[in-house]
Amino acid sequence: MPKEALLKPNLHEAYPMVTHGDGVYLFDSAGHRYLDGSSGAMTVSIGHGVAEVAEVMREQAGRVAFTYRTQFTNEPAEELARRLARVAPGDLNHAFFVSSGSEASEFAIRAAVGHWREKGEPQKVKVLGRESSYHGMTMGALSMSGHAARRPDYGSLLHSFPVSPPAYAYRHARAGESDAEYAARSVEEFEASIIAENPDTVAAVIVEPIVGAAGGVLVPPSGYLRLLREACDRQNVLLVLDEVITGAGRTGTWFACAREEVVPDVLLFGKGIGGGYAPLAGVLLRDHMVQIMRQGSGVTPFGHTFSNNPLGAATCLAVWDIIERDRVLENVRRRGVQLEEGLRKLASQYDYIADVRGRGLLWGFEFVLDPGTKRPPTASSYASTVFVKTCFSQGLMLYPAGIAPLNNAVIISPPLTINEAEIDELLARLAAAVTRMGAYIEKWRTEAP
Numbered sequence: 001m002p003k004e005a006l007l008k009p010n011l012h013e014a015y016p017m018v019t020h021g022d023g024v025y026l027f028d029s030a031g032h033r034y035l036d037g038s039s040g041a042m043t044v045s046i047g048h049g050v051a052e053v054a055e056v057m058r059e060q061a062g063r064v065a066f067t068y069r070t071q072f073t074n075e076p077a078e079e080l081a082r083r084l085a086r087v088a089p090g091d092l093n094h095a096f097f098v099s100s101g102s103e104a105s106e107f108a109i110r111a112a113v114g115h116w117r118e119k120g121e122p123q124k125v126k127v128l129g130r131e132s133s134y135h136g137m138t139m140g141a142l143s144m145s146g147h148a149a150r151r152p153d154y155g156s157l158l159h160s161f162p163v164s165p166p167a168y169a170y171r172h173a174r175a176g177e178s179d180a181e182y183a184a185r186s187v188e189e190f191e192a193s194i195i196a197e198n199p200d201t202v203a204a205v206i207v208e209p210i211v212g213a214a215g216g217v218l219v220p221p222s223g224y225l226r227l228l229r230e231a232c233d234r235q236n237v238l239l240v241l242d243e244v245i246t247g248a249g250r251t252g253t254w255f256a257c258a259r260e261e262v263v264p265d266v267l268l269f270g271k272g273i274g275g276g277y278a279p280l281a282g283v284l285l286r287d288h289m290v291q292i293m294r295q296g297s298g299v300t301p302f303g304h305t306f307s308n309n310p311l312g313a314a315t316c317l318a319v320w321d322i323i324e325r326d327r328v329l330e331n332v333r334r335r336g337v338q339l340e341e342g343l344r345k346l347a348s349q350y351d352y353i354a355d356v357r358g359r360g361l362l363w364g365f366e367f368v369l370d371p372g373t374k375r376p377p378t379a380s381s382y383a384s385t386v387f388v389k390t391c392f393s394q395g396l397m398l399y400p401a402g403i404a405p406l407n408n409a410v411i412i413s414p415p416l417t418i419n420e421a422e423i424d425e426l427l428a429r430l431a432a433a434v435t436r437m438g439a440y441i442e443k444w445r446t447e448a449p
């Protein structure tokens with residue numbers, strides 16, 4: 001037998017060999033068909049196998065695939081930056097492109113710390129995040145992440161920036177507390193942690209407008225982001241919003257923060273912007289950030305070999321053209337309503353499904369053993385992984401979420417182009433897997449907490 005040279009995530013598991021994709025479906029070499037209910041990792045925006053995008057990639061690669069950013073600029077990257085500036089809220093008018101969300105997070109740290117250095121405050125270097133958050137696997141990005149499962153292995157390599165609780169009403173709101181009261185209390189807690197850390201040493205705070213993988217789609221109460229913006233201004237720290245998951249139309253608008261009319265100083269995007277066709281992510285900066293650089297050193301934060309890459313940018317433009325041509329954001333809003341209705345119906349039929357939450361085509365829920373007390377399965381049950389594997393074996397891809405001590409949430413985030421019949425199919429397969437989950441739930445109910 002030939003040796004396996006490629007490292008896979010889990011060395012004890014076998015992975016199907018994908019052969020091709022078509023719309024919301026992927027196919028493997030054994031002839032199985034999978035409905036991509038998670039867009040891989042919330043990435044596939046316009047579906048798989050879109051020939052027009054492949055044609056643009058071929059054409060751009062034939063013309064020029066690579067240039068280095070200190071030697072040339074290129075029209076696809078210029079145009080992608082202009083388009084992003086046009087759809088981004090407020091004066092987020094300046095874009096820089098990298099190859100992954102983690103690199104975008106790193107760039108955000110360099111931009112925030114550099115901003116204060118240029119302003120004569122070089123001691124402002126900390127970036128405060130939240131528990132149950134994820135901003136990437138590079139050491140700076142992980143330092144800002146409160147991802148309990150991914151952090152512990154790296155010890156002192158990581159900065160131990162303090163983290164505040166996320167806005168997570170289902171588990172953290174008090175009985176009788178209104179949305180507005182909970183939003184205010186959450187932000188007060190966050191602001192208290194900035195003050196405790198000494199704001200003169202804090203460069204920025206970073207949050208996901210809706211927490212993805214680390215929480216299983218935690219949607220904050222209305223008003224939360226606006227109050228957070230105000231707290232950052234009061235404490236003289238920058239606000240970084242990580243829209244690597246929520247950006248590029250996933251929640252029905254180009255960026256999730258637009259809904260609350262909140263303009264961060266730095267906005268991160270990734271995943272869906274290239275729809276899986278290009279490994280491209282990036283950062284948008286507000287006018288005032290770039291003005292300070294211009295008045296100071298004139299130097300922007302350092303990038304990478306593949307930053308502002310023409311092939312990546314041209315690919316994103318092709319994805320973007322399809323999003324506009326096919327009115328994909330309208331589809332997200334319409335199909336989002338259908339998906340929400342289906343999920344809520346499912347939750348009303350199975351008492352172990354709790355807190356259906358989301359927006360657009362980004363939805364999550366939790367498994368609980370007792371809806372009254374909200375008791376989750378024990379962390380070692382890995383309910384989310386068990387469920388996602390059950391779905392996968394039935395030809396439905398979902399994303400496991402919710403980190404220790406919970407490990408009990410799941411993300412449903414199909415391609416943004418999914419149609420009505422495909423949502424029905426997704427819901428039917430989901431319902432079958434939820435029914436199958438009943439046997440596990442019964443077993444876990446009898447185990448000691």
Ligand SMILES: Cc1ncc(COP(=O)(O)O)c(C=O)c1O
Binds near residue numbers: 099100242245281
């Ligand atoms: C919110 C968020 N930020 C950043 C990242 C890191 O992106 P990447 O995996 O492309 O490095 C992720 C990845 O899942 C993410 O969900």
